[in-house]
Amino acid sequence: MAANQSQPLRPAPFSAPAWQLAPGLIIALALIGLVLLGLGALLHTAGTLEFEELWQSRYLRGVVWFTVWQAVLSVILSLLIALPVAMTLARLSHFPGRSLLLRLMELSLVLPTIVAVSGIIGVYGRQGWLTSLLNDWLPDHGWSLYGLNGILLAHVFFNAPLAARILLQALESVPAPRLRVASQLGLSGWWLWRAVRWPALRPVLPGVSALVFTLCFTSFAIIMTLGGGPRATTLEVAIYQALRFEFDFGQAAILATIQLVICGSLWWLVFRNRLESSLLPDRRFAETVSLKDSPGQGLGRVLLLGIFSVFLTLPLLAIALRGLPALWPASPMPSIYGQLLPATGRSLLIAVPAGLGAVVASLFTLAAANKPGNRILAAIPVTTGYLPLIVPPLVLGTGLFLLLRPQLGNSAQGWVLVSLINGLMAIPFVLQVLRGPLNAIDKNTLNQASQLGILGWYRWRWLHWPRLRRPIALGLAYGIALSLGDFGVIALFGSPGQPTLPVLLYQQLGSYRISEAAGTGLWLLLLLVTLFALLSRVARRAPGTNTEPAPAAAPEPRHA
Amino acid sequence: MRFRLPLLFAALLPAFATAEPAQVLNVYTHPSFAAEWGPGPAVKQAFEEQCECELNYTVLESGGDILQRLRLEGSSTSADVVLGLDTATMEAARQTGLLAPHTLTLNNLALPVDWQDDTFVPYDWGYFAFVYDTELLPEPPASLEELVNAPDDLKIIIQDPRTSTPGLGLLLWMHAVYGDDAHAKWQQLSGKVLATTQSWSDGYFSLFMNGEAPMILSYSTSPAYHMAVDNTDRYQAARFEEGHYLQVEVAALVNSSKNQALGREFMEFMLSPAFQRHIPLKNVMYPAIDLGDELPEVFDRLIRPSKALFLEPAEVARERRSLVNAWLDAMTR
Numbered sequence: 001m002a003a004n005q006s007q008p009l010r011p012a013p014f015s016a017p018a019w020q021l022a023p024g025l026i027i028a029l030a031l032i033g034l035v036l037l038g039l040g041a042l043l044h045t046a047g048t049l050e051f052e053e054l055w056q057s058r059y060l061r062g063v064v065w066f067t068v069w070q071a072v073l074s075v076i077l078s079l080l081i082a083l084p085v086a087m088t089l090a091r092l093s094h095f096p097g098r099s100l101l102l103r104l105m106e107l108s109l110v111l112p113t114i115v116a117v118s119g120i121i122g123v124y125g126r127q128g129w130l131t132s133l134l135n136d137w138l139p140d141h142g143w144s145l146y147g148l149n150g151i152l153l154a155h156v157f158f159n160a161p162l163a164a165r166i167l168l169q170a171l172e173s174v175p176a177p178r179l180r181v182a183s184q185l186g187l188s189g190w191w192l193w194r195a196v197r198w199p200a201l202r203p204v205l206p207g208v209s210a211l212v213f214t215l216c217f218t219s220f221a222i223i224m225t226l227g228g229g230p231r232a233t234t235l236e237v238a239i240y241q242a243l244r245f246e247f248d249f250g251q252a253a254i255l256a257t258i259q260l261v262i263c264g265s266l267w268w269l270v271f272r273n274r275l276e277s278s279l280l281p282d283r284r285f286a287e288t289v290s291l292k293d294s295p296g297q298g299l300g301r302v303l304l305l306g307i308f309s310v311f312l313t314l315p316l317l318a319i320a321l322r323g324l325p326a327l328w329p330a331s332p333m334p335s336i337y338g339q340l341l342p343a344t345g346r347s348l349l350i351a352v353p354a355g356l357g358a359v360v361a362s363l364f365t366l367a368a369a370n371k372p373g374n375r376i377l378a379a380i381p382v383t384t385g386y387l388p389l390i391v392p393p394l395v396l397g398t399g400l401f402l403l404l405r406p407q408l409g410n411s412a413q414g415w416v417l418v419s420l421i422n423g424l425m426a427i428p429f430v431l432q433v434l435r436g437p438l439n440a441i442d443k444n445t446l447n448q449a450s451q452l453g454i455l456g457w458y459r460w461r462w463l464h465w466p467r468l469r470r471p472i473a474l475g476l477a478y479g480i481a482l483s484l485g486d487f488g489v490i491a492l493f494g495s496p497g498q499p500t501l502p503v504l505l506y507q508q509l510g511s512y513r514i515s516e517a518a519g520t521g522l523w524l525l526l527l528l529v530t531l532f533a534l535l536s537r538v539a540r541r542a543p544g545t546n547t548e549p550a551p552a553a554a555p556e557p558r559h560a
Numbered sequence: 561m562r563f564r565l566p567l568l569f570a571a572l573l574p575a576f577a578t579a580e581p582a583q584v585l586n587v588y589t590h591p592s593f594a595a596e597w598g599p600g601p602a603v604k605q606a607f608e609e610q611c612e613c614e615l616n617y618t619v620l621e622s623g624g625d626i627l628q629r630l631r632l633e634g635s636s637t638s639a640d641v642v643l644g645l646d647t648a649t650m651e652a653a654r655q656t657g658l659l660a661p662h663t664l665t666l667n668n669l670a671l672p673v674d675w676q677d678d679t680f681v682p683y684d685w686g687y688f689a690f691v692y693d694t695e696l697l698p699e700p701p702a703s704l705e706e707l708v709n710a711p712d713d714l715k716i717i718i719q720d721p722r723t724s725t726p727g728l729g730l731l732l733w734m735h736a737v738y739g740d741d742a743h744a745k746w747q748q749l750s751g752k753v754l755a756t757t758q759s760w761s762d763g764y765f766s767l768f769m770n771g772e773a774p775m776i777l778s779y780s781t782s783p784a785y786h787m788a789v790d791n792t793d794r795y796q797a798a799r800f801e802e803g804h805y806l807q808v809e810v811a812a813l814v815n816s817s818k819n820q821a822l823g824r825e826f827m828e829f830m831l832s833p834a835f836q837r838h839i840p841l842k843n844v845m846y847p848a849i850d851l852g853d854e855l856p857e858v859f860d861r862l863i864r865p866s867k868a869l870f871l872e873p874a875e876v877a878r879e880r881r882s883l884v885n886a887w888l889d890a891m892t893r
Contacts, residue, residue, distance in 0.1 A: 041632075059888055118766040126715075126754075127771040146754055224720060224758040225766055229750065230891045237758075241722035244624035246881060247631075247652055339596060401632055499595075503619075507595035509761035512785040512844060514769045 024368025027361050028384040031424070035260070035391050038399025039253055042243075046250030054254055060238065064258065067217055067234040070148065074155035074216040075209050081156060082163035082208075085308050087197060088301045089164070090171035101305070102168075103532045104312045105161035106474070109429075110481035110528055112502055113221045114509070115319055115521035120154055120226075121145065122318030129314065150226030155219065159212045161312060166211075169471065170204040170436045171197065204436045206270040211432050214263045214389050235259045239392045256395045263390040264383070271369075271379040319521055326519025336516055339504060340523055347484050347500040350419045355479030357423035359472055362430040366438050382431065389428040397421075422483035429482060430475040437471040438464065473539030477532050484531070485524065501527070583613040585822050588626045590644040592843065594619045599838035606834045613822060623649045623725070630658055635816040640823045643683065643811035643830075647870075648728050650680050650810055651877035660813040660820070662827055669831070670850040672806060672868035680810035683830050684845035687804035687865055688729040689780035689797040690716065697774035700798040704737055707800075712751040715773040717763045720756045721884055725807065726777050727756070731883055732876065733805035736869040746890035756891075780804060780863050785844045787858045796863075803867030809845065 054060055092098070108116065123129050124145045134141050145153065174196060182196045220236045227233075235255055242252035326336055368381040388396065400421060449463055485502060499507055501524050508517035594600040594617045604615045618638075620626045623645045630637055635658065645653050653659060661678045669675055671685055690707070692700045697714075701707040707716070719727030734742045754773045757763035768776040780797045787793055811830060813823045829835055833854065836847040840856050847855070871879075 045631075059885070059892070062892070114762060114766060117762075118770065121766055121770050121772060125767075125770060125772050221758050221762060224723070225755060225762050227756075229753055229756045230720065230722075230888050237720075237722070244622070244628065245722055245728075247627075398632065401629075499591075503591065506761065507591045507598070509765050510592035511595055511597055511842075512764075512782070512789070513597070514765055517765060 021368045023364035024366070024381040027365055028368070028381040031384045031387045034396060034399045035387055036399075038391065038395040038397070039256060041398050042249040042253040042256070042395065046248075046253060051254065054251065060255075063233050063235060063238050066232065067236075068262070070151055070155075070223075070232070070234075071213050071216040071219075073148075074152055074159065075212045077152055077156050078160040078163050078212050079205075079209065081160040081308070082167055083201075084304055085160070085164040086167035086171055088304055089168050090174075092301060092305070097309075099536065101309055101312075102165070103529060103536065104309070104316070105165045106477065106481075106532045107161075107316070107525070107528055108312060109158055109162045110478065110485050111525065112485045112505065112521070114505070115524065116158065116315065117154060117222060117225050118322070118518075118521070119315030119317075119319040120150075120157060122322065123314045124150075124153060129318070146226060146228040148227075148232070150228070151219075151223055151232060154222045154226055155216050157311070157315065158222075159215060163208050163212055166204060166208050166432055166436070167201060169433070169474075170200050173437060174200045203439065207432060207435065210263075210266050210270045210386075211389075211428065213266060214386065214428075217263055218259070218389065218392070236392055240394065243394050252395070256392050259392065260390055264387075267383045267386045267390070268379065271382050316525065319518075319525055323518040323520075323522025323525075326515045327522060336519055339499075340501075340520065343499055343501045343504045344523075344527065346415075346498060347502075350415060350422060350500060351480045351483035354419045354422035354426060354483040355476050355481075357420065358426035358430045358479035359434075359476050361423065361427055362434055362475065363472075365427070365431060366434060382435075385431045386428045388425045393425075419483070422486055423479065425486065426479040426482045429478045433475040433478060434468065434471050437468055470536075470539040473535045477535040481528050481531055484528065583611075583819060583822055584616055585611075585613055585819055585826055586616050586618060586638050586640050587826075588618050588620060588629065588639045588642045588644070590622055590626065591619055593617075593644055597842065599835075599842040602838045602842070603835050607826060607829055610829070610834075611822065611825060615826070627653050627656075630814070631656055634658065637814060637816060639814045640817040640819045641811055641813060641826055644809065645680070645812065646725060646807055646809050647873050648725060648807075648876060648880075650677075650812075651873040653812065654679055658815050660815040660817070662813055663824070664827060664831075666831075668849050670846075671808065671848065673808075673870050675808070677810075680812050681827050681830060682808045682810050682848045683835070684839045684843055684848055685806060685808045686845040687780040687806055687868070688726055688733060689778065689782075689800070689804055689863065689865075690775045691768075691778040691782045691795055691797050692775045693768075693771070694794055694796055696771065700775065700796075702799070703801040704734070705802070707752075708745050708748050710752060714752050714775070715754040716749075716752050717755050717757065717767050717773045717776040718753055719760055719763055719777055720758060721887060723758045724760055726760050726779070728880070729805050729807055730777050731887055732871055733869060735879075735883055736805060736871060737802045743886055743890045746887060747893065750891050753891075779807075779844070780865065781840075781844050781846065781859075784840065784856070784858045784862055787861065788841055788856055799863040799865065801866065803869045804865035806868045806870045 089098070089101075121128060124131060126145070128145070131143060131145075134143060143149075178196055178199075182192060217234070218236045219234060220240070223232050223234050224237060235258060239252050239255045239259070242248045242255060362385065365381045365385045369379070400417075445463070449459055454463060501520065505517055505520045505524070508514075508520060589600065592598055600617055604617070607615050620629055626642050626644055627649055630639065630642060630653070633639075637658070642653070642659075659679050662681050663678075664681060666675060666681065669682065671682060675682055690700070701710055701714075707714075718730055719725075721727040721731040734745060738745050755763065755767055757767070760778065763776055764778065767773060775798070778797070783793075783796050786795045811827060813820065813827065817823050831849055833849070833851060836849050836851055837854050839845055839847040840851070840859060846859070
């Protein structure tokens with residue numbers, strides 16, 4: 001007995017404190033290194049910098065101002081829509097078509113811009129369905145998609161569903177006891193919001209706002225297609241111009257730095273004031289808690305969700321109708337599949353590893369950020385996780401190219417590289433999806449686990465994995481989907497002749513094959529729907545009984 | 561133990577590489593050339609038959625990206641030939657000093673302008689033009705002046721000169737026709753511009769083919785594709801009295817290439833019918849040499865501009881920035 005006691009227990013695998021911090025910090029440092037390299041390369045080529053001239057330019061000041069202005073408006077509008085939608089969806093946890101609506105919400109962000117924009121134009125454009133209806137009913141309506149209208153509409157279409165999806169996840173993680181108390185007290189309206197909703201939303205809201213802001217801040221093709229002219233120009237456009245057309249590397253570097261400073265400080269603020277994770281025990285209850293509704297609210301909710309669904313569905317329907325003739329012509333097996341199928345294979349080959357990589361990197365980043373200790377040090381990994389979003393792809397690409405060039409010999413390495421970078425670019429989104437659920441585990445549980453020696457691998461396997469299974473599936477779906485729809489990275493590095501799906505789409509567009517391009521767009525849409533549906537199903541399926549954590553299986557009595 | 565995984569990864573990478581034949585010619589190009597239905601695959605096949613070598617394409621997003629890649633790689637580039645630069649980017653490419661003289665005699669060219677350049681060899685050309693939808697606009701403007709003076713109900717789609725080749729083409733077109741008056745004419749035109757898109761594809765796919773506007777800035781050869789492949793006469797180019805601005809697409813040899821002789825052989829091949837016959841319908845541009853009867857019949861039905869407007873590439877490089885700034889000023893005022 002005594003001998004047994006003195007023999008030290010074998011520590012859990014990966015339980016050394018370094019495992020929580022080191023991988024995340026390494027990823028963070030690698031990202032910072034990349035950005036510095038990219039900017040450094042531009043500055044090195046540029047020689048002298050003319051800050052003075054830049055600030056004197058009326059045009060460039062206007063660009064910075066417009067970029068910020070449209071992004072702020074887009075954030076406000078997106079959240080104004082996302083908040084009620086998320087709350088309604090949290091309230092109505094069972095209705096037919098709910099999971100379909102969730103899949104649609106996941107979809108809008110990952111669609112290639114050109115496909116989504118063509119759908120939006122098909123509905124709201126001058127010849128769009130809704131505009132035509134409006135023309136019949138209200139001849140003098142004065143609606144025009146082109147200008148700030150169109151930019152905001154498209155940004156809301158892309159971002160409101162994403163924001164609502166993340167907010168919904170936060171609302172669904174509200175501890176049941178809190179809901180139960182709220183129900184017993186008969187809380188509703190403002191009081192319900194104050195006591196239940198707001199505390200759940202508050203930790204994720206700054207991050208969601210910053211994410212939407214950054215996405216709109218760096219928006220490019222939407223601004224140019226729907227903005228109506230050069231009055232609507234973002235910094236990203238100016239950087240593209242400086243790099244690709246004027247080869248003015250100094251100006252490009254300065255503009256990229258401005259963008260980095262504005263968006264980077266926003267993220268820094270978000271994470272510096274990071275709110276502590278929930279203090280309430282997170283225990284599950286067998287019965288769902290129902291909150292009382294006033295009669296009018298029910299109707300309002302149905303109406304809200306109805307309008308939101310139509311708003312999301314119509315452009316997708318326009319894409320489907322436009323693409324259908326190419327995918328479904330009279331002949332039994334249209335020739336388009338001869339290109340589509342191999343391109344799909346290549347795309348998946350790149351996207352699946354990229355998605356997996358993004359999830360793993362995000363988990364490491366969050367682990368490092370959650371390590372108790374210096375707050376500022378902890379904010380570094382998460383803030384840098386968002387760098388791929390803030391740094392213009394051209395700058396990041398230049399850095400990566402300089403870093404990895406010696407290995408850029410043959411095409412197989414090229415594919416590996418593209419997959420790697422796609423994974424990097426997906427990190428910000430996966431981080432956003434995983435951050436809330438990971439932080440939702442309360443302190444007591446964590447302390448208890450530490451006391452019991454549930455550390456390292458075991459802690460991850462038995463404490464985090466059961467709670468993170470679904471968010472991880474969603475994060476993985478986002479990671480894969482973003483890489484599937486990506487055109488930028490692969491174009492940046494140059495592909496060998498065989499195209500992936502988005503490259504195929506652009507090749508078709510560049511060669512007047514308009515209807516085939518529409519078909520490819522629809523194919524991509526279907527592929528993305530399948531992907532999200534599949535992963536959400538896999539995550540929902542109950543794992544074998546031996547993997548289900550014991551506490552969840554035992555419901556607590558309702559009147560504990 | 562900890563180092564085994566990266567090692568394994570590094571060891572696997574070369575396994576993907578295939579055995580290489582005696583000589584490989586690497587060509588940097590852009591997507592519309594290398595696409596499956598573009599001229600690229602047919603050209604590859606024809607050239608490989610005659611050279612007993614392998615022709616490889618590296619596909620970059622645009623002419624600007626080809627140039628940028630070349631700059632970054634400098635003399636260690638793996639490119640032997642760059643194909644897909646044009647009159648707007650060639651001057652900047654020349655200034656890198658990374659390109660070699662072609663030393664070919666360019667006496668069989670069929671371009672509307674006299675071409676004497678010791679670095680760049682043209683492989684196709686075309687005119688910028690406004691393509692219109694005959695169902696929405698039966699009577700298009702007959703001149704640039706008529707377009708500028710048209711009522712603002714007439715909507716057009718153009719591309720941004722800061723990001724797109726045809727966009728820059730229109731800027732130079734207006735400059736060539738109006739000179740110092742261009743600023744005022746742009747202001748007049750701006751009321752008719754429905755959208756200024758990033759790229760030609762964005763405008764053509766999302767807007768023009770959705771019927772959002774009856775006219776789009778494109779090429780005079782665009783209708784050839786619609787007539788020959790789509791079998792429709794619906795989309796036609798409007799002929800403008802003042803003449804049309806010319807675009808020439810070019811290729812060049814890379815200085816540091818170890819396959820100079822093979823590269824030169826490819827450039828010579830580029831000006832032969834075996835290469836050029838794929839240009840008209842696959843790149844939808846005019847071939848750089850006279851193809852005689854091989855030129856598809858639909859090309860006879862395209863507009864014939866009275867005059868080819870063209871600024872020397874060196875002049876374009878000098879003036880582009882001030883022209884773009886003046887354009888921005890006119891359009892945002």
